Amino acid sequence: MQKTILIRTVVAVLSVALPAIALPAVALAAPAKKSPEEQAVLLGQFGDWGAYKANPGGKDVCFALAKPTSAVTQPAGRNRDPSYAFISTRPSEKVRNEVSVIVGYPQKAGFDATATIDGSTKYAMYTQDDGAWIKNAAEEGKLVESMRKGGDLTIKGTSGRGTGTTDVFSLKGLAQALDKVGEECR
Numbered sequence: 001m002q003k004t005i006l007i008r009t010v011v012a013v014l015s016v017a018l019p020a021i022a023l024p025a026v027a028l029a030a031p032a033k034k035s036p037e038e039q040a041v042l043l044g045q046f047g048d049w050g051a052y053k054a055n056p057g058g059k060d061v062c063f064a065l066a067k068p069t070s071a072v073t074q075p076a077g078r079n080r081d082p083s084y085a086f087i088s089t090r091p092s093e094k095v096r097n098e099v100s101v102i103v104g105y106p107q108k109a110g111f112d113a114t115a116t117i118d119g120s121t122k123y124a125m126y127t128q129d130d131g132a133w134i135k136n137a138a139e140e141g142k143l144v145e146s147m148r149k150g151g152d153l154t155i156k157g158t159s160g161r162g163t164g165t166t167d168v169f170s171l172k173g174l175a176q177a178l179d180k181v182g183e184e185c186r
Helices: 004-017 025-029 139-149 175-182
Strands: 041-046 049-054 059-065 071-075 084-090 095-102 113-117 123-130 129-136 152-158 163-168
Touching: 025 071, 041 175, 049 175, 059 175, 084 175, 095 139, 113 129, 113 139, 123 139, 123 152, 129 139, 139 175
Parallel strands: none
Antiparallel strands: 041 049, 049 059, 059 084, 071 163, 084 095, 095 129, 113 123, 113 152, 123 129, 152 163
């Protein structure tokens, strides 16, 4: 249930963070799908990770976000929306450092994704629609600490159509981005 709330929160943040007046007239007629970094205030860029803040419904939401440095599909060349890795903090819900991924396609029902740090430490990820979260919430703190110290995060999943995906996210700058998120969303 908490996972569904996070997706809805991220979607709400992303849909209201940029004022409509900032969009060109053409975009007002046919709104384009916006990426997360276009829809929240950038607090700082740290290596490959940005720290962001939004305030949907008057409630602060902060997150560190990165795009993959490598995105591979099997079979090759399959189209999908962009993917992102998030670590979110929502003080009003007492949520700190919740790891999630938007994979860019509806995932195969009943199949877990995996998160691997530096090719060795592996975590199962619960999937729903186009999102994935750490399956065992008790391991989330360990995952975040491993990510702070690691070199890369690899997310593997399967689309509803059977396409395998492997996204690799550099962890360069993550620790600093999380520190900034912690300062802004207490």
